[in-house]
Every structure is written in structure tokens, then in C-alpha cells.
Amino acid sequence: MRSGPPYPEIRQLQHRGQWLALVVIAVVLVQVATSMTTNERFHWDIVFSWFVSPRILKGLLNTLQLTIVSMVVGIVLGVVLAVMRGSANRVLGGVAWVYIWLFRGTPVFVQLLLWGSFSALYPTIDVGLPFFQPLVSVSANDVITPYMAAILGLGLNEAAYMAEIVRGGIAAVDSGQEEAARALGMPHLLVLQRIILPQALRVVVPPTSNELIGMLKTSSMVSVLAYPDLLYSAQLIYTDNYQVIPLLITASLWYLLVSSLLSVGQYALERNLARSDRDRPEKGEDQ
Known part of the structure; x- marks a missing residue:
């Protein structure tokens, strides 16, 4: 049998297919761009007149x-939950499993609504012992503000996903x-602290970067809480x-x-991690 590169005819067909796909994509892109720029209903003058307005920038x-705050909450709590899942203590592992099951199994939009309706x-x-007069009692509306409800809704939900990401990173470290x-x-x-988590970072960082980008877009849901984020500012x-x-x-x-x-930033970080992995000596090279 003949081995090696494809026949010249196959290479020519592949080359023609690439050019055909490129032409089709270019035509579609030009058509879409022309439609968007010539359609007066888009009102591009209004779009860019508000683009750097103080109200939009404040919302941004x-x-x-x-x-950032929600991701910090999610990462910190996610690490704790991942450690609990891997613990030999079945009670801690069960609590972490129930938390992850609950927050991953319900929509984040519903969780935001529930936190926004917490005072209902x-x-x-109340803070104190059960069946006794509370030591401290404060109004829920003073504590669960729209900002706090947004942090709780996004951060606690993100922690459930980060727990699974961190747990996968820990599992990737050699048990020896x-x-x-x-x-x-x-x-x-x-x-x-000294051995497992630092090595797990190589596995955890790339999906965490994806979660950060996803958190940016998910944060638009807090407009339902009347928190003046970017989307809610535009709505006002x-x-x-x-x-x-x-x-x-x-x-x-x-x-x-x-x-x-x-x-x-994610691409640069992943390249840096990949370069450090390539530069790391293989087993036996330093012997």
C-alpha cells in the first residue's frame, strides 16, 4: 500500500474546498456588515453617543x-468545598455534596430572585441561641441590599462550579x-497548602479564566434586583x-x-503555563 502524503488530486480538492469556504464566509460577513451599517434603525449615532456617557461608565x-467580588467569593468557597469533598470525614463530604447539588441544580436567575426576596x-x-431571646436583631433589608443579594446569588452559585473545577485539579496531582x-x-x-494546591493550579487556572468571562456576562442578570450594573443603567x-x-x-x-x-489575558496566561510545563525537566533528566 502507498503511504505518505495524500494524492495530488486530493490536495487540490482540499485546497479548492478551503477557498470555497473562505469565499462563502466572506460574502456572508460583507452582507451582514452592510446590512448593519446601512440600516438606519440601528441608530449608530445614538449607540456611540451613549457609549462613554457617565451613566454607562458608572454601570460598567x-x-x-x-x-471580581463574586469570583473571589466563588473561588475561596469553591476551594473549601473541594477540600471538604475530598475529606475522609463523611459528614463534611456530604455537606459539600448537598451544597454543590443544590446550587448547580437550580438556575442562578432563580437564586438571585430568592436572595432579592429574602426579607419576605x-x-x-436574629443572632442568638434557639428558643431564647436573640442577642442581635437587624432588619433584613438593611443587610441584604441589592448589592449584597447580587454577591450572594452570583458568588454562592459560582462556588459550586469552582468546587468541581478545583476537585478535578486536585485529582490530577499524583497521589504519590x-x-x-x-x-x-x-x-x-x-x-x-504546600504541595497539592500549588500543582493543581496548572489544571485549575484555564477553566477558572473561562468562569471569570462567564461571570461577567452572567452578572447582567442582577438587573432584576435593580442593582445599577451596566445593563440596568442602559435600561434606565x-x-x-x-x-x-x-x-x-x-x-x-x-x-x-x-x-x-x-x-x-486568558490566552497569555495559558501560554505561560504551557511554556513552564515545557521548560520543566522530565523525570530522570536531573539524575
Whole structure:
């Protein structure tokens, strides 16, 4: 049988197919771009007139802050849940499993609505022993503000997904390293802190970057809580001037721009991690 590169005829067909696909895609893109630029109903002048307005920029800053804080909550709590899932204590493992099952199994939009309606269930938040007079009692509306409800809804939901990501990273670390460390007398928590988690980062970081980009877009759901994020700020503006589509495009362009910047950062980070893996000596090279 003949082995090696494809026949010249096959290569020519592949080459023609690539050019044909390129031409079709180019025609479609030109048609879409022409339609969007010539259709006066898009009102591009209104889109860009509001693009850097103070109200939109304030909403953008609120969105960025909400995204970062929610991701920090999700990552920290996710690491704790992942450690609990891997614990030999069945009670801790069961609690973590129920948490992940509950928050992954219900829509984040519903969770946001429930946190926003928290005061309807508990008008006051009481701190104290059961069946005794509470030591501290505060109004739920003073504690669960729209901002706090957004943090709780997004952060607690994200923790369930981060727990599974971190657990997968921990499982990817060679178990022999933990056994060797335990043989040297290192306690379990110190082994996690010094050996397991640092190596798990190589597996955890790429999907965590994807979660950050997803969190940016998911944060638009907090508009249901009347929190002045980017989308809600746009909604307040088009409620006054009735320019719904241009303001939605303005918000979408900002989401697209920030997501693109985060994607560039993610690409650079993954390349750096891949380069460090390539530069790391193989087993036996340093012997």
C-alpha cells in the first residue's frame, strides 16, 4: 500500500474546498456588515453617543466590581468545598455534596430572585441561641441590599462550579506526592497548602479564566434586583428616551470589549503555563 502524503488530486480538492469556504464566509460577513451599517434603525449615532456617557461608565464599573467580588467569593468557597469533598470525614463530604447539588441544580436567575426576596421570608435577621431571646436583631433589608443579594446569588452559585473545577485539579496531582509528604510527617492541611494546591493550579487556572468571562456576562442578570450594573443603567436610560435597541447595543459592545480583553489575558496566561510545563525537566533528566 502507498503511504505518505495524500494524492495530488486530493490536495487540490482540499485546497479548492478551503477557498470555497473562505469565499462563502466572506460574502456572508460583507452582507451582514452592510446590512448593519446601512440600516438606519440601528441608530449608530445614538449607540456611540451613549457609549462613554457617565451613566454607562458608572454601570460598567459596578459590573466589573460585582464580577471580581463574586469570583473571589466563588473561588475561596469553591476551594473549601473541594477540600471538604475530598475529606475522609463523611459528614463534611456530604455537606459539600448537598451544597454543590443544590446550587448547580437550580438556575442562578432563580437564586438571585430568592436572595432579592429574602426579607419576605425573614423580615429580621436574629443572632442568638434557639428558643431564647436573640442577642442581635437587624432588619433584613438593611443587610441584604441589592448589592449584597447580587454577591450572594452570583458568588454562592459560582462556588459550586469552582468546587468541581478545583476537585478535578486536585485529582490530577499524583497521589504519590501526598503519600511521600505524609510519610515525612506533614499534616494533611499542610500537604494541601504546600504541595497539592500549588500543582493543581496548572489544571485549575484555564477553566477558572473561562468562569471569570462567564461571570461577567452572567452578572447582567442582577438587573432584576435593580442593582445599577451596566445593563440596568442602559435600561434606565432607554426608559427615558425609548431608544431600546441602541442602548442594548451599547451595553453589548461593552460586554464584548471586556470579554475580549479577558480572553486575551486568558490566552497569555495559558501560554505561560504551557511554556513552564515545557521548560520543566522530565523525570530522570536531573539524575
